[in-house]
Amino acid sequence: MPTFTTAVKDIVRAIPKGAVVTYGEVAAVAGNPKAARAVANIMAHNYDPDVPCHRVIRTDGGLGGYSRGGVARKCAILLSEGASI
DNA sequence: TAGTTGACCGGAA
DNA sequence: ATTCCGGCCAACT
Numbered sequence: 080m081p082t083f084t085t086a087v088k089d090i091v092r093a094i095p096k097g098a099v100v101t102y103g104e105v106a107a108v109a110g111n112p113k114a115a116r117a118v119a120n121i122m123a124h125n126y127d128p129d130v131p132c133h134r135v136i137r138t139d140g141g142l143g144g145y146s147r148g149g150v151a152r153k154c155a156i157l158l159s160e161g162a163s164i
Numbered sequence: 165t166a167g168t169t170g171a172c173c174g175g176a177a
Numbered sequence: 178a179t180t181c182c183g184g185c186c187a188a189c190t
Contacts, residue, residue: 083187102172106186115172117186123171124188137172144171153171 083109084121091122094134097161101138119143133157140164 081089086109094100102115111117122132126146133153137143142164145153154164 106172111186113173113184114186116170116184117172117188119171120169120187120189132171135171139173142171146171150171 083111083114083117084125086110087118087121088125088127088130091130091132091135092127094131099134099136099157099162102135102143103138105135122146134160134162136164 087105090105090108091100102118103112106112106114106118109118118135122130122135123144123146126132133145133147133156135143136157142150142153142157144150147153157164
C-alpha cells in the first residue's frame with residue numbers, strides 16, 4: 080500500500096503525452112479528492128525526472144508553477160506536446 | 165508535539 | 178465577470 084506521495088508520483092508519471100490533469104484530479108485518483116494542496120506541496124518540493132509535473136495544472140486553466148525552469152518553460156512544454164491552456 | 169506553509173479548490177460578495 | 182474567504186492535506190521547522 081503506497082503512501083499518498085508515492086501514489087501521486089505514480090499517477091503523474093502515468094499521464095500520457097499531450098494530456099493535462101488538474102491537481103484535484105490527481106488528488107482524487109490518489110485517494111483524497113480534497114488533497115489538491117498536498118499534491119502541489121509534493122510537486123513543489125519533490126520533483127522526479129520520471130514524474131512529468133508539467134502536465135499537472137490548476138482547474139482554472141492556470142499552469143500553477145514549475146520547479147524546473149519556471150511557468151514559461153512549462154507552458155512551452157505543454158504547447159510542444161499539443162496540450163491546450 | 166504543535167504550528168506554519170504552499171505549484172489548490174469551491175463557494176460567496 | 179473578478180475578488181475575497183474558508184477549508185482540506187502532506188511536508189517542513
